[in-house]
Amino acid sequence: IAGITQAPTSQILAAGRRMTLRCTQDMRHNAMYWYRQDLGLGLRLIHYSNTAGTTGKGEVPDGYSVSRANTDDFPLTLASAVPSQTSVYFCASSFSGASGDEQFFGPGTRLTVL
């Protein structure tokens, strides 16, 4: 693999179910991010991780959790999905997490919560 991969590509989920979106990068980047993209609201940061073992909250963290057990993987979990979490989710990474670092984005996961 090269760059960032996300899985699944798309998913339809019943409300109340638990769901984990997967993200893997092979660039040995220290920082990783999760965004959601909604029409009219743009890209909004959910959670981030500046290095393995650390995570932080972004602009819209409620209802989501993340872990960063190693450098390559950054899964996003919805503990109990709600319809307002219907969105396109993008994972991204950057070399250091410093402001102005180039972010590399995955292809996205389209999630529909019914």
Add this chain to the structure above:
Amino acid sequence: TQLLEQSPQFLSIQEGENLTVYCNSSSVFSSLQWYRQEPGEGPVLLVTVVTGGEVKKLKRLTFQFGDARKDSSLHITAAQPGDTGLYLCSPGGSNYKLTFGKGTLLTVNP
């Protein structure tokens, strides 16, 4: 108060036309990035501008950072259908990291 304002929100033009899109704020940024997102894909970095007044060119795309580092513009000359996409700006600076404007959705018709 919105940190970034991108305008126009939507733009539909014919192939060969020129266009300019804007990214404005009342805040000063240490740098500013422009990304392009094609349909069904994630955003891809086009350029980073750092110095006030800086102009960078990328083939038919010209990026300018305002003298006061509060705004930026992207000018496309002789637009082509391949330029179609969502253009996003993202400011740099410790207080603004990981923020994006809502973008300009550009459609270039053949």
